[in-house]
Structures are given as structure tokens and as C-alpha cells.
Amino acid sequence: MPAVSPAFRKAVKQLSDKEKEAIILKAVRRDSELYDMLSYELQELTLEEVYEQSADKIHELLINASGRSLAKALTKALRKSQKEIARFKRVTKEPKSEIELHLYTLRLIFNNFTGQFDSYYKGFYTASARLLLRTMQLIRKNLHEDYYLEYKSELDDFLQQVHSRKKPLTVALPQEFEVD
Template sequence: MPAISPAFRQAVKQLSDKEKEAIILKAARRDAELYDLLSFELEELTLEELTEQTTDKIHELLLNASGRSLAKALTKALRKSLKEVARFKRITKNPKGEVDLNLYTLRLIFSNFTGQFDSYYKGFYTATARLLLRTMQLIRKNLHEDYHLEYKQELDNLLQQIHNRDKPVPVALPHAFEVA
């Protein structure tokens, strides 16, 4: 994203309201994320609606993953799901929503696809472990200590499921979520 120069700022300030409106509408038609950002900022789209849209998209991506190698297809779907979570974060600036969407993704994986952890292709197992680690880091860094207790039981359960596998854990995961 380019840095906005002072000359550009001055030129935008000199535009009439009608010209600004035309430019905004033209840009929103071209960029779906900008449209969602504007809808959210103008309160046309609520946080709950955006969260629901994102969970539906994640659900669709993961449960409709298919291909010759399911583990590879799931890795690709997980990558796309994480991009949806990042898009949600860019639009809302809501760290709790980001954590909740990451946990939703992990719940889907652990309830439907743990059999793929034993696949020859270890990318899906590694990506899931990294997502779990990242989610724990986000909770510690961005959320108040009261939320740490709220998420502890679920995170401990997911950590236990990963550590109970015969495969070595691909990233340095703790055995339990430490509450601050």
C-alpha cells in the first residue's frame, strides 16, 4: 500500500462532495473488502453479520475440500480460511472476534479431520499446530486476563489431542495453556 503524499491529501480535500462520493462508490464496486469495510463503518453491516458470513465461508471451505490428496486440499482450504479471518480482522479491528474465528476453525478441524493428521503429507498437521499456537499467542497478547480463563479448557483439550498423537508435534506447543 503506497504512502499518501501531502499533495494527494490536499487534492482530495479540494474535491467536491459529489466527486468524493463518485470515487468512493467506484472503488467500492471494484473491491469487495473495501465495500465490506465501508458497510461496517457506516453500520450497514453489523459485527454479528460479518462474523456469521466469515464462519459460513470457513465452514464451506473446510467441509467442501476435496482432491486427490485430502490432506493437501485441507491445507489449501485452511490457508484460505485464515485469509478470511485476516480479512475479518482488517475490517473490524476486533481481536476477540479473530480469536473466536480461529477457535471455530480449530473446532471444525478437530471434530472432522483429525484422521488427516496421520497422512504422509504433514502440511495439514503442521498448519493446524501453528494455528493453535498462534491462537494462544493472540489470546495472551490481545485479550484481557479474564478471557484467558474462558478459553483455557478448550485450548487444553486441543493441546491434549495434538500431544496424544503418535506423530511428533511439528512446532513447540506447550502441554497446557498457561493462565496469566
């Protein structure tokens, strides 16, 4: 994204309100993410509504994954889910809700698709382990220590399920989520 020059800022300030409105409306028609961002900023959408939209999309992506190789289809759906979480983060800038979406995705995976971890195609298993590691890193980075206990049992259960498989991983996962 290009840096905004001082001349551009000056030109925007000189536009009338009607011209600014026309430009904004044209931009949001072209970019759905910008529309969602403005809707959220203008409080037309609440955090809960944006969260629900993202959670529904993630649920739809993972549950409706199908193809000749379910593990490959799930890997692709998981990649799209992570993009949806990144989109949610750009729209809301809410770290706790972002982590909740990560955990929602992990719950869907571990409640419905752990059988695919044993597939010959190990991409889904690896992607799930990476998502688990990323979630733990986000919790440590963005949340206060008091939240660690809230998530510990669930994360430990996910870690135990990953470690119970005797498949090698390219990422190093701890045995448990450590609370300092």
C-alpha cells in the first residue's frame, strides 16, 4: 500500500463533503472488507455480529470440505479459515476475539476431523499443529496472564491429542500450555 503524500492529504481536505461521500461509497462497493471495516467503525455492525459472520464462514468452510482426498480439502479449507481470521483481525483489531476465532477453528478440527490426522497426506495434521502453536503464541503475546488459566485445559487437551499421534511434526509443540 503506498504511503499517503502530503499533496494527496491536502487534495482530500479540499474536497467537499458530497465529493468525499461519493468517493467513499464507490470504494466500499468495490471492496467488501473496506465496507465491513467502515460498518464496524461507524457502529453499524457490533463486534459480536462480525465475530458471528466470521465463525459461520469458518464453520461452513470446514464442515463442507469435500473432495477426492478429504485431508487435502480440509487443508485448503483451513488455509481459507486462517485468511478469514486475518480479515476479522484487520476489520476489528480485537486480539481476544481473534484468539477466540482461533480456538473455535481448533474446536471444529479436534471435535470432527482428528481421524484425518492419520491420513497419508500429512498437510492437514501439520497445519492444525501450526494453528495450535500460533494460538498459544497469540495468547501469550496479546492477553494478560489471568487468561492463561482459562485456556489451559482446552489447549492441553489439543496438545495431548496431537502428541498421541506418532507422526513427526515440522514444528516443535510443547507437551502442555505453560502457565507462569
